[in-house]
Amino acid sequence: MFDPFADLLNQREAIGFGNQAFRVVIIDRLLANEIIRANHYSKRVYSASTLHLGVYIDANMVGVLQYGFAMNPASADSVVAGTAMSEYLELNRMWLSDAAPRNSESRALAFSIRLIRRVRPTVKWIQSFADERCGLFGTVYQAAGFSYHGEHIGIFWELDGDFYHNSLVTNGKSGGPRAMAIRAGLDRATRHKLRQFRYLRFLKPRFAKGCRYPALPFPKPDYAP
Template structure:
């Protein structure tokens, strides 16, 4: 029986990570400014990817931990795995990635990530890795576009997108569409234990997720989500998201892994994604 101890985590080209994420991540989207891509391999095949980079709202987030340098933290932008990976691989891969960053980038003091409990899950994998829960917020940033796709507010109110919107509406802001129901959960992991004392505010107990009605697992909210999370506390089960339940077909997008010919020969596998 294959064990999670058999996986390997090593740096890969961004284009290879992007290809896998487009294929298996529930959003089907990549983060353009990610700067570190780590691949998760099983028996030589690329079966997962983690991407780290600067936060979209870096000027706000840097102040979550006092006296943090401008380049003193990273955000885990994307994390996606296929079902080929054995149980517990997700939390093991994340743990390896965090240790790699601590060793090779000692100026990075902490990692931040967000769990999308509107479409996917409430961060089971992060909790399995011992990451601190620092905030639970009702979603105000994810919106439903006219074509049914999910968009982030920041992608519409900044830069060229904002100019295009105003040009199309005669200079009037008409919003970004209905807000997606659900919550966003914020997690922080301290690579430098001394930085933990500088965290602004206190971390929340994991029980706060259920108490605030923010549970989601496998794209399901409430009691069903709790039951699923209890059965798979490691986060290893596949997570069919709300976008897929609505008939979105992100998983059918073709992508290549490290070796394009090998990737084309493999069957597409359903996604396991925490972010």
């Protein structure tokens, strides 16, 4: 899908991928943030997201995907050697309505990747993490052609029904309202150790050469670390 209006060089910009029945389209950040706050299990947006996509079935928006930098934007080289900041994306947030047909998540991922190839041609690979709280250990990524590269334990604090990453407690440079809230209420908070499952999607097979984490068999719901 292209912008109907050409630029001065008679070129048209890609704005989406798919068709009227199912498509992924670039949308405004404010709209994407509003929908994520209202529907995503975290109820939080990520300020380092740079690409905001809406998932549409006919005229109805049924989902949002937000891509951008990792929590440590310069950490890409620690995942795939030689990766510059412009050469990767992380899927920061994804939400699809329960009204969307089965397999819509993996289909939306596949369409978004095809769009990324056009609008972010420097991107070599995409990373996402499946959170243990969501269950199923990332089956949606498995169905969308991602490879699995192991897990790590993330420390989270639960306070008054909200979850806070441990970095807000340990990073003295974090001075925002959420950091202040968890630090002030830490004596009432519950500490959780949650498994985070790393998935990668290489846009060309040769880009996997420098990966510092070997590909592993997919984890299953009865998998134990």
